[in-house]
Amino acid sequence: MRPTKPILLLAAAVSLGAGVALAASGDPERARILDGYAAQAKAQTPGFAGFSAERGRALYLGPHTGGKVADTPGCASCHTRDPAGTGRHYKTGRDILPMAVSANPKRFTDPAEVEKRFERDCVNVLGRACTAQEKGDFITFLSNQ
Amino acid sequence: MSPTRSLRPLTGIAALAMLAVTAGAAFASEFERVRPVTHAATQKECGECHMAYQPGLLPAASWTRIMDGLQDHFGENASLPADTAAAIRSYLTQNAGSGDGRLIRITEQRWWLRKHDFAPSIWTRKSVAAKSNCEACHRTAAQGLYEDD
Numbered sequence: 001m002r003p004t005k006p007i008l009l010l011a012a013a014v015s016l017g018a019g020v021a022l023a024a025s026g027d028p029e030r031a032r033i034l035d036g037y038a039a040q041a042k043a044q045t046p047g048f049a050g051f052s053a054e055r056g057r058a059l060y061l062g063p064h065t066g067g068k069v070a071d072t073p074g075c076a077s078c079h080t081r082d083p084a085g086t087g088r089h090y091k092t093g094r095d096i097l098p099m100a101v102s103a104n105p106k107r108f109t110d111p112a113e114v115e116k117r118f119e120r121d122c123v124n125v126l127g128r129a130c131t132a133q134e135k136g137d138f139i140t141f142l143s144n145q
Numbered sequence: 146m147s148p149t150r151s152l153r154p155l156t157g158i159a160a161l162a163m164l165a166v167t168a169g170a171a172f173a174s175e176f177e178r179v180r181p182v183t184h185a186a187t188q189k190e191c192g193e194c195h196m197a198y199q200p201g202l203l204p205a206a207s208w209t210r211i212m213d214g215l216q217d218h219f220g221e222n223a224s225l226p227a228d229t230a231a232a233i234r235s236y237l238t239q240n241a242g243s244g245d246g247r248l249i250r251i252t253e254q255r256w257w258l259r260k261h262d263f264a265p266s267i268w269t270r271k272s273v274a275a276k277s278n279c280e281a282c283h284r285t286a287a288q289g290l291y292e293d294d
Contacts, residue, residue, distance in 0.1 A: 091277075093274035094194055
């Protein structure tokens, strides 16, 4: 009966209205995280009409100004312009696992970990917290990379 | 007299290994051992951005300052959820070493400076990247074994 389980899960997700996030993200945990940000974005951003991989790409690449760390004007400063590649911490040289879900399927599947990194790195790169829409755009972009 | 001269190659290797052990003992001061990190959260959270430095490398007062200042951790926001930060803080301070508690950089502690009196060109090598990158030269630093290369 194993093969039917994903289908059942998918059916359950669709019936809960989470089908879009699941289809876009390919993982039930990631879909849950995206759905959470979508609910927040609806409340925060008037006229919110879903996440955009294009906006996510722009956020990822930058360059941005006003970040706490002048050496990192974009996420790409450490994670490189190719999100499927291994990143490198701008100062310590430490390797960073790829951001692209295709290269690192565990990305964006632990909500606490995801929030921890946004909490930190939005300040480091943008100088402010990210909005729920930005978080969702970012994950949507990298889920398709 | 050479003890290995008349021995077959394999025996020779064994003899060399024994010599190496003897030499290791003779230069024991060149191998610095620090108790490795044994706390999972410290290993994970600190180790995401840099080698998870062993608690014995700084005194408790320095670790306290570091954990008080994670929002501005050497110029970077490295904040952690409160419960995780508290667990790491207590592990680091309870297993701390000695040194100058006013200094938060390991690389400014007197013992460190004494052992790293090198030409500036060493520090600008791309493979080194930063003085904080122990593993560039001490390959087994993450295990608490700082051999001299």
